[in-house]
Amino acid sequence: xxxxxxxxxxxEMNSDEREITILSSELTLKKSSVVEGLSLHRPVHKRDVVxxxxxxxxxxxxxxxxxxxxxxxxxxxxxxxxxxxxxxDTLHDVQPFLFNLFADPDIIRLPRLFRFLQRPLxxxxxxxxxxxxxxxxxxxxxxxxxRKITDEQASVLKIALETKEVPANxxxxxxxWHPFTEEAVHQIKRDGITKLVVLxxxxxxxxxxTGSSVRALQNIFKGDSYLSRLPVAVIxxxxxxxxxxxxxxxxxEQELHNFTKPEEVMIFFSAHGVPISYVENAGDPYRDxxxxxxxxxxxxxxxxxxxxxHTLAYQSRVGPVQWLKPYTDEVLVELGQKGVKSLLAVPVxxxxxxxxxxxxxxxxxxxxxxESGIENWGRVPALNCTSSFITDLADAVIEALPSTxxxxxxxxTEEEVDNNPMQYFMKMLFGSVLAFVFLFxxxxxxxxxxxxx
Numbered sequence: 001x002x003x004x005x006x007x008x009x010x011x012e013m014n015s016d017e018r019e020i021t022i023l024s025s026e027l028t029l030k031k032s033s034v035v036e037g038l039s040l041h042r043p044v045h046k047r048d049v050v051x052x053x054x055x056x057x058x059x060x061x062x063x064x065x066x067x068x069x070x071x072x073x074x075x076x077x078x079x080x081x082x083x084x085x086x087x088x089d090t091l092h093d094v095q096p097f098l099f100n101l102f103a104d105p106d107i108i109r110l111p112r113l114f115r116f117l118q119r120p121l122x123x124x125x126x127x128x129x130x131x132x133x134x135x136x137x138x139x140x141x142x143x144x145x146x147r148k149i150t151d152e153q154a155s156v157l158k159i160a161l162e163t164k165e166v167p168a169n170x171x172x173x174x175x176x177w178h179p180f181t182e183e184a185v186h187q188i189k190r191d192g193i194t195k196l197v198v199l200x201x202x203x204x205x206x207x208x209x210t211g212s213s214v215r216a217l218q219n220i221f222k223g224d225s226y227l228s229r230l231p232v233a234v235i236x237x238x239x240x241x242x243x244x245x246x247x248x249x250x251x252x253e254q255e256l257h258n259f260t261k262p263e264e265v266m267i268f269f270s271a272h273g274v275p276i277s278y279v280e281n282a283g284d285p286y287r288d289x290x291x292x293x294x295x296x297x298x299x300x301x302x303x304x305x306x307x308x309x310h311t312l313a314y315q316s317r318v319g320p321v322q323w324l325k326p327y328t329d330e331v332l333v334e335l336g337q338k339g340v341k342s343l344l345a346v347p348v349x350x351x352x353x354x355x356x357x358x359x360x361x362x363x364x365x366x367x368x369x370x371e372s373g374i375e376n377w378g379r380v381p382a383l384n385c386t387s388s389f390i391t392d393l394a395d396a397v398i399e400a401l402p403s404t405x406x407x408x409x410x411x412x413t414e415e416e417v418d419n420n421p422m423q424y425f426m427k428m429l430f431g432s433v434l435a436f437v438f439l440f441x442x443x444x445x446x447x448x449x450x451x452x453x
Contacts, residue, residue: 067158067170078168079193080397081184082154083200083213086174087144087354093177094134098126100176106212140358149352149384156385160394169193181216189226195404196232197397201351203239204293206286208274210236221407231404235396239293243392249300250388251380255344258378265342266309266335269294270361271349273314273323287324293348316356329368336372343369345379353382
């Protein structure tokens with residue numbers, strides 16, 4: 001089987017590697033230079049799309065989350081597959097969405113000996129977390145806006161590509177809710193796509209985001225004669241692209257003008273966290289890429305004579321394990337105690353509005369910041385369909401096209417398949433009991449020691 005190929009990094013992946021290799025993890029950043037983005041395999045003539053932003057309230061979404069191009073020739077049909085997390089459309093969807101999330105072995109990484117606990121543990125956690133999660137989704141309208149926004153991004157990306165004379169069908173694949181990756185791949189096969197560019201909507205690579213989504217793709221491609229021969233290029237990370245950096249700087253600069261004294265505002269970058277073990281034990285380059293990303297954004301702002309202080313923290317941690325530090329909630333309290341009065345929150349790892357921006361940042365963290373002594377609060381909106389951002393994504397797709405080749409179906413992890421219903425039932429039952437014990441035994445012992453001994 002030919003090796004998996006990425007358009008970023010200029011080298012091929014060895015199919016024997018245990019995890020998806022992070023081609024962009026070999027950082028080339030130096031203080032005197034700026035990384036220019038994906039390597040350009042052939043000259044690309046860039047033409048900007050007119051307009052500040054593509055998104056509009058009245059923009060319709062597309063059935064099956066596909067935006068078709070009618071001008072492609074029969075010789076070549078280009079497809080672009082946008083990968084995203086997904087989110088529950090309604091409150092009724094919250095618990096099954098959480099189950100899909102926690103059942104992913106790239107989210108909860110269990111030792112091989114305990115891998116049979118994955119689904120029982122996911123079921124238990126999803127049931128326990130669903131009530132609180134429902135409250136959060138209810139606060140932002142009763143469901144996630146992520147699918148609608150991603151469909152809009154697919155629509156305007158198709159327009160940007162057509163403007164650059166590269167007609168393509170654009171598909172949306174969500175990891176944990178509809179439209180699932182399987183649905184998008186089925187449509188790609190039905191449309192007879194001959195060349196595919198996979199574009200995760202995560203600027204920085206992590207095992208738990210891009211890695212998980214690509215692993216799901218590899219599992220689907222496995223054993224399929226059409227898909228195993230389909231030329232594919234995966235853009236694993238794009239946080240260092242100038243279009244993205246400038247788009248982020250533009251939004252920050254605009255929001256700073258809303259403060260009475262813009263020069264006194266603390267720029268507060270809040271990124272989604274990951275367990276520290278991902279970085280230290282599994283080699284996840286997420287932290288390095290995030291720090292490099294912040295350096296590049298601040299370098300762009302300084303070039304515009306914007307010299308505000310800034311800091312980076314990580315949000316959205318769950319469970320008892322240690323996550324990347326510093327934590328957003330703790331840093332907000334510390335900044336208030338240090339006398340910071342004006343703060344601009346920047347959701348740096350999110351390109352679309354969803355619960356972690358609309359509820360966690362806009363509600364929870366804003367309230368915490370004001371309680372901690374910060375008087376003036378602002379928040380940079382997600383990029384969504386900002387024209388400069390979408391145009392740069394189109395450029396990234398075009399630059400990746402010459403790198404397409406057959407995708408390796410080696411995921412580096414073995415998927416257990418239970419075809420025996422009784423065996424599956426016994427594993428779920430036994431696993432559920434163990435999961436319950438592992439989750440609650442420490443709390444029960446602690447309560448016993450406190451109240452009895």
